[in-house]
Amino acid sequence: MTGNNILVINGGSSSLKFALINDQEANPRISGLAERLGSVEAGLSWKDSQGKHSKAISKAGHQQALAELLPLVQNAAPEGLQGVGHRVVHGGEAFTGSCLIDNSVIDAIRATIPLAPLHNPANLMGIEAALAVFPDLPQVAVFDTAFHQSLPDYAYRYAIPTSLYEQHGVRRYGFHGTSHRYVSAEAARLMNADYQQSSWLTAHLGNGCSTCAIVNGQSRDTSMGLTPLEGVVMGTRSGDVDPNLHSHLANVMGWTLAEVTRVLNNESGLKGLSGLSNDMRTLEEAAGEGHAGAQLAMEVFCYRLAKSLASMACALPQLDGLIFTGGIGENSPLIRSKTVAHLRLLGLQLDDAANLRCIRGVAGEIQASGSPRVLVVPTNEELQIALDTLNLIQPHGAAHA
Incomplete structure (x- = not known):
């Protein structure tokens, strides 16, 4: 069984972290970082079964960096890709779980920018670049905040005027949700x-x-x-x-x-x-x-x-x-x-x-x-993002090694 290949992307304002995850294998087939994007010092570094590599990609933006990645990913996944999973830092109250990306999801992520002005614009750049390079692949957004949308109101509300919450979304959201979810489920599995x-x-x-x-x-x-x-x-x-x-x-x-x-x-x-x-x-x-x-x-x-x-x-x-x-x-x-x-x-x-x-x-x-x-x-977190992606693009979900 060859398993399913998911490209996981974490877009920063001038960087792009990536990992190719196969749900039947313990380690990424390839992972790396494109950094200093948009500058003459832009570079791409990655690790695969052959070791560590790097190359200059001067002045490359997010889309050009992904285009540089494409042959590397294709070489590491000759069976092809099943989808792309994106880490998105802030989903506000709009997202209680991971979801397939469409125009309405992109609009909702953009509307949440005031809550995460440093992170969400960068995550959107990664999404838009991936949609341009992989237009035919299903793509999924996995939100750091989504896992914490189950908090009761007495845990997430601040003791401030209600109007600040109702009109401006000022409340506790929490982060690292993908990691907290993964390790708690893994601990339960380890303990039977x-x-x-x-x-x-x-x-x-x-x-x-x-x-x-x-x-x-x-x-x-x-x-x-x-x-x-x-x-x-x-x-x-x-x-x-x-x-x-x-x-x-x-x-x-x-x-x-x-x-x-x-x-x-x-x-x-x-x-x-x-x-x-x-x-x-x-x-x-x-x-x-x-x-x-x-x-x-x-x-x-x-x-x-x-x-x-x-x-x-x-x-x-x-x-x-x-x-x-x-x-x-x-x-x-x-x-x-x-x-x-x-x-x-x-x-x-x-x-x-x-x-x-x-x-x-x-x-x-x-x-x-x-x-x-x-x-x-x-x-x-990369594996959890890949599993979330597979669960949304395949009717019977995913299992992992």
Whole structure:
């Protein structure tokens, strides 16, 4: 059985990430990145069964980059493509799940641009480029926010005038939904549990970080809000701060709204606390050598993460497991250990040896005897996007290896 081939695309304003996923194979046949698009430095890099490659594509835009990709994809998928799946960051309230792309979907994504002015225009560029290069293939939009549309109103509403919600959509949306959905379903599969009758806490930890409470396959609460700035400490994002901080910094520092927003998004989080780096690997090494800023950044990160997970537990009828995923969640036994140490009231405790084993793509249980389950589950958003795409373009859905 040859399986089905789906090209997964994640369009940025000047970049295009891609992966060719076959639903019967564990790894992408080809994956890579076109970056610095529109500039003379534009380049394409990719990895396939033959190794790593790169080429200059000076001044190429999104459509030209996809045209450069086409022969590479065709070579890696001689059986042909069945469809194209697109990551779209923000679906607002218009999308509660993934959907086939048509003109009405494109219009709805465009209407959501005010909620994601940096991401949705870039995602649309990727969609429009792919429609031009692959006009005869079905294409699917998979939204980061869709999984969280099952939040109850008391979890997604802010305590602000109702008119701001009704007229301008100001509410909590949440992000990383594709990852939270994938790892919670995968954890249930690994534990031989019924996903539709289980409850999980998930922590997606990378440069962007968020937590989620998942009950019977549905998101019931999550840490990110109207934008990805809300919630836990991240690589360069502050996470939760006093809502009046913008006003305070404007008065004290004379900063503009744009300057405060830039600092909170790009100069804060681990980078701001440590004064060193937003990369947890760098911080762990520096902390081990006595760097006070790195030590503080890690302590704040873990404490705030534990607080968020404890608050998410309010949404669960029971706890079937806590799941760590993302670059940090999958590869830092130290961060997992420090975080779980703050969650004693939930009865969580790690087995040190098992914790140390789960790095570099190794999934498994890491709890001590008598503790509720704690798992490390590598995320695979590209595979989830591919499976969503197949489920929409094929009447009998998809299975994966």
